Amino acid sequence: MTELFNGKGGLVEGCIEKIDRTGADIISLEDPKLVSVNTTQWHVFAAFGTLKGGRSDWLIEKCTELGASSVTPLLTERSPSISENRVDRLQRVILAAAKQCQRLHEMTLNPPLKVGGLLPIVSQSKLSFIAAAEATPVLNALALSQRESVGSIIIGPEGDFTEAEVTSILRAGATAVGLGPHRLRVETATVALLSTAMLWSDSQPLTDS
Template identity: 75%
Template structure:
């Protein structure tokens, strides 16, 4: 017995009928079901193009496991590019993580985006957080923010955003938030921010007994 999914919420139960070197045949045992997303839809924009040693793989893998709706490599002055080979590898990492954590809606890896392309999305979003050292603590910012069904998470490169980039993002409408007293790596900051927001979203959506 197996379950098949299409990465878009479609789920069907089936039974393996035959296996050979070219693949396998599965007999469907029921009609397909469509499962709607159950969590707040956070979209991650992180400048991880220059990360080395598998750190970018780890970032997108954990974003997949935590339930991010999408991840977009952010191109900044201090992280200006990401190789095409890296993008192909990240797609494979996302697919493997999707299957491993039994996620029905596959996380989208968007094409790399420059800061100027991000600004209209920030302006249109009802909720956007940008991780900035020494800014208002995230938990404090959450206590005064609206409960929205979707939002943006923005994390800069190693060496952080330039002052000009920060000003552009904040002026577009993002809320600057801090993640504690220590300087964090790009992937650590991304996962800390996403995990906190996902847990808060889940707690707000849980029914009261």
């Protein structure tokens, strides 16, 4: 017996009929069923284009496992690009991680986005957080928030956002949150904020707005 999923929430139980070097033949034992998403859809915007040594792979893998709805490489003054070859590799990382954690709904890797393109997204989001040093602790900020169906998480590059970038994101409506007294790497900050936000939103009732 085995279960098959299509990354769109579709799930079906099947039975392996034959296995050979070319693959496996599986017979469906029931009609496919659709499993709906009932958690906050967290969209991660992280400036990880300059990360080296497999650190971006790790970031994407953990975002997939933790349940992020999407990840968007954020292009900033201090992280201005990301190679197309790396994007192709990250797509394979997402697929492998989704299989490993048995995730029914796929995580999307969006095209790279500049800070200017992020601002309209933040302005339309009722739940948007940017990691910032010496800001209000994230748990304090969440205690003052209400769960929404969609949320945004924003992480700057190594060397952080410029002052102008932070100001523009905050003016668009994001809330600055702190992640403790230490300076965190991009991938560490991403996982720390996403984990906290996921656990918090899963424990909160969804608003009617």
